[in-house]
Amino acid sequence: MTARPLPATPTSAFLLPAGIPDRETVNGWTHWRQTRHAFVPAPALTLAEYRMLSPRDRQLHDLHRAATHANLPLQDTPMSTAVARLMRSRLRTNALKHRPTTRPGLMITGGGYQGKTETACEIAAAFEDAWLDLNQQLNPAAVPGSRDLHAPVAYVQTPVTAKPKSTCQAILDFFGADHRKMTLPQLTRAVRQSLHDHGTRVLLLDDITRLKMHRADDQDTLDLIRALMSTNTTLVLIGVNIPGSGLLREGCQDPGTGQWAFPAPARHHHDDPATQTERRFDLVQLDPFAYDTAAHIQAWVDHLTGLEQHLRLLHATPGMLTGGVMPEYLFRRTGGVVGLLERLIEQGCTEALDTGVEALTEALLDTVTISLGNDHGRDPAAGEVPAVPEKPPPRRRSRNTVFDDHGPAAATA
Structure with missing residues (x-):
């Protein structure tokens, strides 16, 4: 029996790329968006077909299978479908607004490893594909004669120790903008200008619950985030257990102790009026399977x-x-x-x-x-x-007791 050649699949289709895209930069995000569905899985072969391969093709096929299992596609779930429906609607509606009003944002919450980030990034990337196609790849708000980079979506991770300055710097780093020796007011103006100049319609702020509302700096950072909602950009905040983090409640600082206190969260819509943050964001939960x-x-x-x-x-x-x-x-x-x-x-x-x-x-x-x-x-x-x-616990194999000697009492019974 002659060895059968492997079905034609370029080796480069499953080998690791030269560099993993860094979605926290505009170039990295663009590269990820354009190649996110480019992986080609290994062909499904029967055992007989596999045995007909040459030794070299078997090795290549095994490597391709390993790469396939390491790159399993993101599957829709009933929970992610509900999130996607709301997020798509919010991005489209806000992007089509002509009035200079505050764009309502979205908060996506859930436990760790629930796929919040990948779900949000996939929806944002699909929105950007459609937005670029609609505008012939050009920024519809560009100033005549300028050549500002068009970036409809920006993805930023909240710094671990978030402060207004470090959050502004993280946003500017996405666009590759210089922010050295800038004061906070200058950083804030630079962020707003960058979002406008690059035609950014969606700003994804991941790991937002790294903000701890008992810290004054984090309260100021939340104020900064809310201020960005007037920039014709839809803010999508992603984090673990947002309702329990204090992001939806306004904190007040005791001037004597310096501690931040929070009112009890509203349990029903008849209770106390929603806070400023609650009014500006819709909260959607990405739950695990039940x-x-x-x-x-x-x-x-x-x-x-x-x-x-x-x-x-x-x-x-x-x-x-x-x-x-x-x-x-x-x-x-x-x-x-x-x-x-x-x-x-x-x-x-x-x-x-x-x-x-x-x-x-x-x-x-x-x-x-x-x-x-x-x-x-x-x-x-x-x-x-x-x-x-x-x-x-590890399974224990049961012992064969057929030939066991159970003693004279058992023999006379």
Whole structure:
């Protein structure tokens, strides 16, 4: 039997890029936006087709499969679909406003590893694609004769120790603007000017709950953020547990102790009037999957079905992730958190490839530990790293007792 050549797929289609795009710069964001769907997954081969490959093509195919499992696509969930519907509507409506009024913003909250950032970035990137196409790639608000870079979307991470100056600097860094030796008023004017000159319609501020409302600097930063809402830019704030962070409540400082105090959050719409922040932002929650009703269980199984279609394991069978008690097992291991599920499946596939098992089973996944301690880009103190459900204890093989001697009492019974 002659070796069969691998289906034509350029090696560059699955090898790592020369540099990971840094979405916190305008060039990095643009590169990510233009290439975010460019990855080509490995072809789905049967075991017989795999065995017909030459040794070299097998190695390339194994590498391509590993890259496929490391780049699983972002799947829609019922929760992310609801977020996407509101965010798309808000971005489109605000972008079409002609009056110089404050644009209402959006807050996206939820637990860590819930896919808040990727969901928001994908929606913003799709908006930018459509906006650029609508305006022939040009800035409709550009000053005649100028050549300012057009950046309809800006993505900025809130500094870990956020202050008004550092927040302004982070926004200016996205555009590559010089901000050396600027005072706060100068920085504020530069930010507003940059957003206007670059035609920015959407400003994504990620990890916004790094702001701690008991700090005066953070209160000032929130005031700065609200002031930017009059710049014809829609603010989208992303963070963990925003309702519990104090961002939606106005704090007042005790002049004697210097401590900040907050009123109790309103539980019903009849209660105290909404605060200034609450009036300017809509809050939308990105929850994990639930597993307590038939509809919730079916939504989880549907998600696993979609995920299963992207796996490239040679001994995989239909229903590998959805049959028997596997859905319940996967939910117990991840708590329905999509980021933890992706981490478990990714590491499980790596183990399945390395050991030659070539399938995901409970026994194999029992050997996988989900570890989030090496994610230095997240702040555990801000709730950005979720608690990982405990791994089930190792299974113990039952002993064969057929030939056991149970003693004279058992023999005479």
